Amino acid sequence: MTSDSRLEKILSRGDFAVTSECGPPRGADPEVIQKKGALIKDSVDAINVTDNQTSVVRMSSFSSCVILKQMGINPVLQMVTRDRNRIAIQSDILGAAALGINNILCLSGDHQKFGDHGKAKNVYDLDSIHLIQTVKQMRDEGKFLGGDDIKGKPRFFIGAAANPFADPFEFRVVRLAKKVAAGAQFIQTQCIYNLDRFKQWMQLVRDRGLHEKVHILGGVTPMKSLGMANYMKKMVPGMDVPDNLIARLKGVPKEKQADEGIKISVETIQQLREIKGVHGVHIMAIEWEEMVPGITQEAGLLPRPKVE
Template identity: 50%
Template structure:
C-alpha cells in the first residue's frame, strides 16, 4: 500500500522514488500580509520537498493553516495542510478538506492538536470532536470511498497524500509503535515525528516499528530542529507539550558561551539528522526551525543533503 501512488503530491513522489525527503514548517505570521507568508516560504522552498502550514500550534492564534495553504497554492506551491482536531468539528473539517484539495493542496497532516490550555487564550472552548485517528480514517474514506462520514457522495476525485504525527519520546513508550500501527490502519501514509533529541529512545522505537513491519507501510520523517539557545531549549522542554530534551543536550548548550549557543544548537541538529538518517526505516526528516527558518538551508547543506530537486514556484 505504501508504494501505490494515491495523490498527485510531489512529496509522495519524492518518497516513492526513495530519495531522502525533507519537509519543514512555516512560522505563521501574526499579520494580514500575504508577503509575510511568501517571504517565509521562499526561504524554505529551495531546500525541502514540502512546507507544513501549521494549525495554531501550541494553541496560539496565528494566520490559519487553511489561509496559508490558499496563499501558497496561489503561487503554485504544494504545502502540507495541517489539520488539528482542537478548533473545528467534523462538519467544518470535512468541508475544509474538500476546499483544500480544490485549491491544489495534496498533502494532509492529521493531528490531535495541543490543548487550548497550552496557548495564549486558555479560556477558549476546546472542540476535539474527532481524534487524530478518526480524522485520518474520515479523510481516507472521503478519498477512497468518495463519501462523507454520513455516506453522502462526493462528486469528484480527492487526490490526497495522508499524514499523521507520532511522538516516540513520551510514555507509554511501548504503546507508541502500536499507535503507529493504528494510524496506518486509519490511513496514514507518511509520518512526521515530534522533535527527536533522544537517539537511543528513537532507535528502540524504530526497532519495534521494524519488528511489526510498519516501516514498509509508511514513510517516517523524523522531526529535528536547531535549538536557538539554552533559554529557548529550557522553554521548549518545560512549556511546550510533548518535547523531550535529554540532560546531555541541555548541558552542552549551557556550557557554550551565549553568543555561540545558536551555532551549537545548529551543530546538534545536524549531528542528530545524520544519525537518524542511518537508521533503517527512516525516509526523511522534518526540520522545525521556529523563528530561525534561515538556518534550514544551512542545516540541509552542512548535513550533506544537497543538491536537491525542489519545488520552484516563485
C-alpha cells in the same frame, strides 16, 4: 500515486525527503508567509503550515497553504480536530483539494489551555485517527462520513504525527500502528533530541513492520540557545531533551550557542539517515526559518531532487 503531491512522489521512489514548516503570522499580512516560504523553498520538498499551534490564533493553515502553493511550493495542510467538527473538516478538505493542496497532516492539536484563548470550547468531534480515516474514506471511497457520495474526490497524501518521547512508551508504537491502519502514509515525529530513545522506538516500529507501510520523517528542531533547550526540557510536555545536550550547549559561550544548536541538528539528521526505516526529516526551525537552507546544505541534503 494517491495524489499529485510532490512529497508523495519523492517518498514513493525511495528518495530521502526533507520537509519543513512555517508558522503563519498573527495578522492578515500575506508577506510574512511569502517571506518564510521564499527562504526555504529550494531547500525542502514540502512545507507544513501549522494550524493555530499552541492554540494561539494565527492566519489559517488553509489560506497560508494557498499562498505557498501560489509560489510553486508543495504545502502540507496541518489540520487539528480541536477547532472543527466533522462538517467543517470535510468541507475544508474539499476546499483545500479544490485549491490544489494535496498533503494533509492529521492532528488532534494542542489543548486550548496553552494558547491565548483559554476560555474557548474545544470540539474534538473526531480524534486524529478519525481524521485520517475521514480523509482516506473521502479519497478512496468517495464518500462523506454521513455516507453520501462525493462528486469530485479529494486526492490527498495523508500524514500524521508521532511522538516517540511521550508516555506510555509502549503505547506509542501501538498508536502509530493504529494511525497506519487508519490510512496514514507519512509520519512526522516530534523533535528528536534523545536519539537513543528514538532508535529504541524505531526498533519497535520495525518489529511490527510499520516502516514498510509508512514513511517516517524524523523531526528536527535546532536549539537557538541554552535557554530554549532548558525551556523545552522543562516546560514542553512530551519533549525529551537529554542532559548531555544541555551540557553541550552550556559548554560553549552564549554567542556560539546558536551555531552549536545548528551543528547538533546537522549531526542528528546525519544519524537519522542511518536508521533503517527513516525516510526523511522534518525540520521545524521555529521562527528561525532562515537557518533551514544552511542546515540542509550542511547535512548534505541539497540540491533537492526534481519531480515531474
